[in-house]
Amino acid sequence: MVPKVLNRRFAIVTGLAILGAVAFMPKASAQTTNQNVLFDITTYAACTFASPLPGTLVWNSGTPAVVTSTGGTPATVNLTCTDPNAVLSVGLPSNTVGTLTPAVTGLLSSVAWTAGTPGTATNTDGVVTGANTIGVAVTNAPLTVNMNYTANGSIPSGTYEFTVTVTATAN
Numbered sequence: 001m002v003p004k005v006l007n008r009r010f011a012i013v014t015g016l017a018i019l020g021a022v023a024f025m026p027k028a029s030a031q032t033t034n035q036n037v038l039f040d041i042t043t044y045a046a047c048t049f050a051s052p053l054p055g056t057l058v059w060n061s062g063t064p065a066v067v068t069s070t071g072g073t074p075a076t077v078n079l080t081c082t083d084p085n086a087v088l089s090v091g092l093p094s095n096t097v098g099t100l101t102p103a104v105t106g107l108l109s110s111v112a113w114t115a116g117t118p119g120t121a122t123n124t125d126g127v128v129t130g131a132n133t134i135g136v137a138v139t140n141a142p143l144t145v146n147m148n149y150t151a152n153g154s155i156p157s158g159t160y161e162f163t164v165t166v167t168a169t170a171n
């Protein structure tokens with residue numbers, strides 16, 4: 001048999017060994033790190049049209065015959081644009097219903113506005129003149145569109161329709 005003293009010593013030594021192993025064990029500790037994460041966004045200015053109303057045309061029966069919104073009713077459309085430097089342009093009138101002899105000269109269209117910096121952009125036979133920016137961001141700014149179409153000859157009786165394209169290009 002093992003004397004009680006040795007059992008106690010063995011128990012004390014074993015306890016101290018276990019306690020030392022636990023006490024001097026490497027400690028698990030959390031390490032804190034930081035990382036910045038970047039976010040980027042590119043925004044684009046936008047322009048939209050709404051509420052287009054067609055215009056009405058009048059014509060003279062002379063030669064050459066002229067179809068015009070002067071004396072009739074100009075077309076209107078509303079512009080909303082977040083870009084104060086958006087460029088407005090207007091295309092030439094295009095005969096879309098009814099067939100007229102092609103116009104050789106006298107194609108004219110214009111878009112006018114009173115919002116921001118009032119102005120008019122005009123396209124005469126493909127030559128664009130006049131102001132072309134409103135100068136401020138606008139919401140539902142009314143644009144007035146006029147047109148002239150000078151036929152190469154007379155205009156026979158019938159129904160005719162023309163289209164004028166108005167363009168707003170945000171920068």
